[in-house]
Amino acid sequence: MSDSNNAVIEVRNLTKRYRSEKALDDVSFSIAANKIYGLLGRNGAGKTTLMSILTAQNFKTSGHVSVFGQSPYENEKVLPRICFIRESQKYPDDFTPQHAFRSASLFFANWDQAFADRLVQDFQLPVKRRIKKLSRGQLSAVGVIIGLASRADITFFDEPYLGLDAVARQLFYDHLIEDYAEFPRTVILSSHLIDEVANLLEHVIVIDQGRILMDDDAEDIRGTAHTVVGPAAKVDQFVARREVLHTERMGSFASVTVSGVLTDAQRDEAMALGLELAPVSLQQLVVRTTMAATESDFGGTDRSAETLEVSK
Amino acid sequence: MHDDHDGAAVIEEGRPIFLQIAELIENDIIDGNLPEESQVPSTTEFAAFYRINPATAAKGVNRLVDDGILYKRRGVGMFVAAGSRATLTSQRKEEFFKEYVKPMTVEAQKLDISPEQLTAMVSRGLAELPDNPAMERSGSA
Numbered sequence: 001m002s003d004s005n006n007a008v009i010e011v012r013n014l015t016k017r018y019r020s021e022k023a024l025d026d027v028s029f030s031i032a033a034n035k036i037y038g039l040l041g042r043n044g045a046g047k048t049t050l051m052s053i054l055t056a057q058n059f060k061t062s063g064h065v066s067v068f069g070q071s072p073y074e075n076e077k078v079l080p081r082i083c084f085i086r087e088s089q090k091y092p093d094d095f096t097p098q099h100a101f102r103s104a105s106l107f108f109a110n111w112d113q114a115f116a117d118r119l120v121q122d123f124q125l126p127v128k129r130r131i132k133k134l135s136r137g138q139l140s141a142v143g144v145i146i147g148l149a150s151r152a153d154i155t156f157f158d159e160p161y162l163g164l165d166a167v168a169r170q171l172f173y174d175h176l177i178e179d180y181a182e183f184p185r186t187v188i189l190s191s192h193l194i195d196e197v198a199n200l201l202e203h204v205i206v207i208d209q210g211r212i213l214m215d216d217d218a219e220d221i222r223g224t225a226h227t228v229v230g231p232a233a234k235v236d237q238f239v240a241r242r243e244v245l246h247t248e249r250m251g252s253f254a255s256v257t258v259s260g261v262l263t264d265a266q267r268d269e270a271m272a273l274g275l276e277l278a279p280v281s282l283q284q285l286v287v288r289t290t291m292a293a294t295e296s297d298f299g300g301t302d303r304s305a306e307t308l309e310v311s312k
Numbered sequence: 313m314h315d316d317h318d319g320a321a322v323i324e325e326g327r328p329i330f331l332q333i334a335e336l337i338e339n340d341i342i343d344g345n346l347p348e349e350s351q352v353p354s355t356t357e358f359a360a361f362y363r364i365n366p367a368t369a370a371k372g373v374n375r376l377v378d379d380g381i382l383y384k385r386r387g388v389g390m391f392v393a394a395g396s397r398a399t400l401t402s403q404r405k406e407e408f409f410k411e412y413v414k415p416m417t418v419e420a421q422k423l424d425i426s427p428e429q430l431t432a433m434v435s436r437g438l439a440e441l442p443d444n445p446a447m448e449r450s451g452s453a
Contacts, residue, residue, distance in 0.1 A: 035367065174363070177359050178356070178360055181360070202367050218368075219330060220328075222329065279325045279326020280326055282325075
């Protein structure tokens with residue numbers, strides 16, 4: 001849990017309804033200053049809705065939201081300190097990247113033009129071409145550059161990499177690490193490419209169907225789940241009385257993912273039973289946790305997880 | 313600055329990264345890549361090289377400061393403490409049994425390798441070691 005003493009964002013019992021649909025369902029959490037957060041979840045989980053409300057670009061149905069201790073709505077003390085890079089940001093028709101950077105430099109007090117120029121070079125962005133004519137990746141680069149060079153106290157990146165190739169995404173992550181190290185600030189990175197960003201995150205918030213499933217320090221999560229592989233009877237013996245996140249069976253073999261840190265004695269026990277223990281990545285853990293939640297919602301049995309597999 | 317280094321590749325899944333950073337530094341001290349009283353890279357350098365969160369890198373370094381392996385010179389940086397190599401090697405010897413010997417014996421049993429065969433294999437492994445100053449040092453001890 002975040003330390004609420006240095007929280008820059010506080011959210012209590014936030015609900016957002018679109019007609020009968022609950023996009024956010026009684027959500028509570030806080031965001032501490034100067035950490036990099038991962039806001040993770042499947043498409044449609046409520047990530048963008050949540051960020052839109054925090055940045056005053058959407059209205060809540062009920063609940064309490066404060067940013068720097070104040071309501072963000074039409075608040076000139078709050079909004080210039082927040083940068084929200086949307087997945088599909090719209091710009092005026094005749095705008096070039098240069099125009100977009102000029103506007104950003106006027107709005108954000110900490111804007112660093114030299115840094116923006118370096119990023120333009122690294123991303124090989126044609127700054128005088130009209131934004132309408134840019135490729136999807138170049139459009140994403142415009143957003144990434146604004147998000148980094150604005151050095152806002154809180155920066156939201158909502159799936160900022162659409163159309164960026166692997167090299168450009170790595171450039172973004174590398175610049176984020178280096179610039180954040182030099183100018184610590186609060187960054188909230190929404191992503192479903194969890195494996196790519198996992199090591200950049202200090203804290204992880206997982207959202208699914210409008211509800212928070214996980215809100216933990218990334219380091220505390222690492223090593224809290226294991227996959228046990230071996231003869232089904234021995235695996236079942238080992239995982240008895242443990243919380244099972246996922247089960248796969250193949251003939252007389254089983255692969256079961258369980259949560260909980262393993263003690264040395266338990267490792268010895270697994271070794272003695274001839275079982276293999278494999279660590280579970282943050283991405284796998286998020287997928288398993290999300291699926292386990294979906295399952296319990298639909299009153300599913302242990303078998304339903306296998307048909308809900310979304311990614312490896 | 314953005315060369316295609318592969319420092320990130322050594323970071324494993326499923327284990328706290330700060331522990332891994334601490335171990336990587338320990339390994340460099342044990343190997344002699346980071347001699348005693350030499351300066352260790354900054355947390356920013358660790359973060360950029362291993363592509364990890366800077367706060368996580370700092371946590372790994374600070375753990376070694378708490379353990380007395382590194383010490384801080386104000387305004388200069390972190391340095392390897394005198395005597396830290398001996399401390400680390402004796403710690404690692406205790407872990408050696410658990411991490412290497414035990415799994416080896418379990419696997420040997422599975423393959424019907426007798427204790428005599430196992431001992432012979434260990435001797436052979438030792439004999440095939442390339443000349444290594446660290447080995448000679450410990451061999452003479």
